[in-house]
Amino acid sequence: KRTDPKELSNISILGYGSCGHVYKMEHIPSKTELAVKIMHRTASDEENKRIIMDLDVIIKSYDFPFIVRCIGYFINSTDVWICMELMASCFDKLLKLIQQPIPELVLGKLTFATVTALNYLKEAHGIIHRDVKPSNILIDEYGAIKLCDFGISGVLIESMAKSRNAGCAAYMSPERIEPLDPTRPDYDIRADIWSLGITLIELATNAYPYSNCRSDFDVMSRIVTEDSPKLPAHLTFSANFRSFVDMCLIKKYKERPKYGELMLQPFFVQSRDQPFDVAGWYRDVTSAANDKQRR
Ligand code: ADP
Ligand code: MG
Numbered sequence: 145k146r147t148d149p150k151e152l153s154n155i156s157i158l159g160y161g162s163c164g165h166v167y168k169m170e171h172i173p174s175k176t177e178l179a180v181k182i183m184h185r186t187a188s189d190e191e192n193k194r195i196i197m198d199l200d201v202i203i204k205s206y207d208f209p210f211i212v213r214c215i216g217y218f219i220n221s222t223d224v225w226i227c228m229e230l231m232a233s234c235f236d237k238l239l240k241l242i243q244q245p246i247p248e249l250v251l252g253k254l255t256f257a258t259v260t261a262l263n264y265l266k267e268a269h270g271i272i273h274r275d276v277k278p279s280n281i282l283i284d285e286y287g288a289i290k291l292c293d294f295g296i297s298g299v300l301i302e303s304m305a306k307s308r309n310a311g312c313a314a315y316m317s318p319e320r321i322e323p324l325d326p327t328r329p330d331y332d333i334r335a336d337i338w339s340l341g342i343t344l345i346e347l348a349t350n351a352y353p354y355s356n357c358r359s360d361f362d363v364m365s366r367i368v369t370e371d372s373p374k375l376p377a378h379l380t381f382s383a384n385f386r387s388f389v390d391m392c393l394i395k396k397y398k399e400r401p402k403y404g405e406l407m408l409q410p411f412f413v414q415s416r417d418q419p420f421d422v423a424g425w426y427r428d429v430t431s432a433a434n435d436k437q438r439r
Contacts, residue, residue, distance in 0.1 A: 147216035147227050152180065159237070159279070162312070168230060178215060181226045195219065210261035212282055212292035231290065232426070235347055236279035242429045246347040248385050252415025253422050254281060254347070255388070257289040258340055259412060263403040265294060266333050276339035277315045278347060287423030313360035314352065315339040319397040321364045334400045341392030345373055348381065348389075371395075384411040 151172050158166040164183035171178055196219060203214045218225040235254070239246065246254075258281060265271040273280075273294040280293045317338035319331045346352045353373035357363040372393035375381050388411035394400040406412055 147218040147225065149218050149225060152178070152227075159234075161279075169227075171227070177230045179228045179230045181228065183224045183226075184222060185224055195224075199224075208261065208264050209288070210257040210290050211264070212290045228292065231282035231284045231292075233283055233430075234279045235281045235283065235343075236277070238283065238426075238430075239278065239347060239350060242433045243350065244429075245350045245379075247425070248348065248381055249415075249418075249420045250422060250425055251344055251348055251385070252411065252418070253287075253420055254289050255340070255344065255412060256415045257281075258291055259403060259406055261291040262333065262336055262340075263407065266403065272333050273336045273339075275312060275315075276336045276343060277312050278343055281343070283422070283426060285423065285426070287421065287426055289422065313363050314354070315342050316364065316367065317397060318368045318395050322368045331397065333402060334397045337392050337400055337402075337406065338397070341389050342373065344389050344392070345375060348375060348385075349379065382411070384409070384414065388412065 152169045153172055155168040155170055155177065158168050158179055160166075161181075164181050166179055166181045169178050169180045170176070199217050199219070203217065207213065212231060213229040215227045215229065217227060233241075235246070258276070262273055262276070265273060271294060273291070275293055276291075280291060282290050282292055284290075315338075317331065317335040320335050323331070342353060354363050354366050354370075357366065372390075372395050374393070375386050375389055388406075388409050391401050391406065391409065
């Protein structure tokens with residue numbers, strides 16, 4: 145659906161990203177609050193037509209419980225506005241707010257949601273996400289965990305004004321940094337699985353595994369030269385969680401499992417089938433953190 149920006153009024157800023165800003169806005173006619181991502185771009189009419197076609201497809205098809213819903217968009221020669229359902233927070237902000245590790249049971253639900261969403265994108269739409277990281281995994285007050293920011297950025301890559309797009313260095317897999325054959329870079333969905341592994345370690349320990357790097361270059365050279373990060377032995381995690389993370393972070397991507405295999409792992413199956421009150425947990429940790437900030 146095309147959106148008329150005149151029907152939107154800005155409420156506040158939700159965050160600044162590498163290729164745009166996200167605002168909380170009200171859709172005045174329906175009195176609903178939305179998240180609106182505004183990206184600057186430069187494009188020809190020809191490209192515009194193609195982008196509009198692609199956005200139409202994306203917006204129609206991604207009605208899936210573990211994917212942040214796109215409600216509409218607006219496009220002109222300099223900007224693209226993407227209207228999304230408003231979520232309460234993302235795991236990057238949440239970690240900064242609560243300043244403590246996210247419990248394994250919550251990470252189980254996050255893993256179930258993220259892997260299910262990534263598998264759906266691949267199977268139904270042939271899409272590789274390319275930017276899996278804590279800030280692209282969102283949570284709402286009802287405890288639903290959903291993935292965002294794929295496809296759309298893929299569609300827009302060529303017409304992005306300052307295209308730093310390729311994804312975030314910190315979560316990039318070794319094979320994307322250093323392809324086996326640089327003349328024919330080939331990587332697949334397993335690049336997203338690596339990014340999920342790094343995300344899980346960061347959230348489970350409240351520490352990004354390649355810390356103290358001075359630059360993206362520094363991070364990327366450590367990713368390709370060092371052994372894969374692991375969940376630290378001195379912390380308490382289940383053996384199933386440890387082995388799931390280890391599988392995600394197999395350095396040689398041809399040996400790394402794909403979604404089908406991951407979805408058979410005990411950690412995945414158990415997280416899918418065990419009920420856990422994510423909403424209750426979210427309410428408790430955020431209200432405790434907010435109380436602490438007020439004091
Ligand atoms: P990045 O993901 O690189 O941090 P983005 O521009 O994609 O940058 O997003 C910026 C911030 O906006 C994110 O950290 C996230 O917390 C917030 N955000 C994005 N989409 C939504 C949404 N649908 N609901 C609530 N907050 C959102
Ligand atoms: Mg994002």
